[in-house]
Amino acid sequence: MDLQEITDELVLIVTQYGLDVIGALVILLIGYIVSKRVPTMLTNIMNKRGIDPTVSGFLGSLTRFVILAITLLLVLAQFGVQTASLIAVLGAAGLAIGLALQGTLSNVAGGVMLLIFRPMKVGQYVEVAGHGGTVKSISLFTTELATPDNVQVIIPNGSVWGSAIRNISFHPTRRMDLVMGIAYEDDIDKARDIMLRLIEADERSHKDPAPLVEIAELADSSVNFTVRVWCDSGNYFPLKFALTKAIKQAFDKEGISIPYPQRDVHLIKQD
Known part of the structure; x- marks a missing residue:
């Protein structure tokens, strides 16, 4: 294969896949920006309407992960991957993924339970999983506390929900x-x-x-x-x-x- 043939082959590859790569990069960039701004806007709107900061923070975190998941599917579709088939494959592999990510899934489940039953809220002082501090946020996977000496403590939601929660600020x-x-x-x-x-x-x-x-x-x-x-x-x-x-x-x-x-x-x- 001479130089001219190699050049023609490279031009053909760039012509066929270059636009797909550029489109994928654009989708990734837009998805990243949207995943940053939309959850923040949603959280601010809910806070202005008087919704509990615990709920607004959790929903904002959930929205971000949903947007990132949709972005990934759009990028794969840009390269011609059949997303419907991909979803079916992921569904079939769900059991194996669930067994491999038991800790992560338990954290998500713990976050959902904390949101539903709300044993603690943002701004309350609690003692949980061997730590004491003011609740700063409850996200999809973790709960953030600030100790009295202002040290950040990040606890997986699975550990929070699986332990006794002593809410010092619950009663007036x-x-x-x-x-x-x-x-x-x-x-x-x-x-x-x-x-x-x-x-x-x-x-x-x-x-x-x-x-x-x-x-x-x-x-x-x-x-x-x-x-x-x-x-x-x-x-x-x-x-x-x-x-x-x-x-x-x-x-x-x-x-x-x-x-x-x-x-x-x-x-x-x-x-």
């Missing part, structure tokens, strides 16, 4: 529990009155249910009070920190001691 109110110990020599009624007065003085503490301050234990080194106060969920930690500090300062001022563990050792001298 929470009960705060403290254990305060005083010395055996101190006046227990006086200590109780001081703690009740401090609780009632803080506007963040609820009057109903009423706060509880009662002796719970006669421990080795102290008389321990159980302090239970109801408050709004958002005020839980600020109130806990404030009351702990206020009780300590009031006890110091009133001469009530908070003992530390101690032991009396008696030495017996033998001849």
Whole structure:
């Protein structure tokens, strides 16, 4: 085969397949752009209409994967591949693919279950699969949390749905529990009155249910009070920190001691 024949063959190949390649590249580019913009637009529209961010984020993620799948089918069709036959082949191979991708499919199923039952929403603080943090997003495959120190945690949806979910933000109110110990020599009624007065003085503490301050234990080194106060969920930690500090300062001022563990050792001298 001489140079002229090789050139003619290359021209024929470029003529036959060049337009297909260019068309496929254009379809890929358009599909990629659409898969980025349409889910974002859809999510923004749903958020403006008051739809839960958890639902809008999940549907946006699902829309992106659907667009990418359609783009792939269009590219194959551009090269003359019979997409109907391809879909039939993929359907026949579905069992094998499902067995090979059990983890991935379980994550998708977990995401669907999280969307249907909605045990947690974007913005809520949860403890799940050994991690605690604020829910940032729930996508088709994963759930994203942000820890209190702002560290990103990505958990597969299968693990999220397969474990206990402790939703700290689900109820609007929470009960705060403290254990305060005083010395055996101190006046227990006086200590109780001081703690009740401090609780009632803080506007963040609820009057109903009423706060509880009662002796719970006669421990080795102290008389321990159980302090239970109801408050709004958002005020839980600020109130806990404030009351702990206020009780300590009031006890110091009133001469009530908070003992530390101690032991009396008696030495017996033998001849």
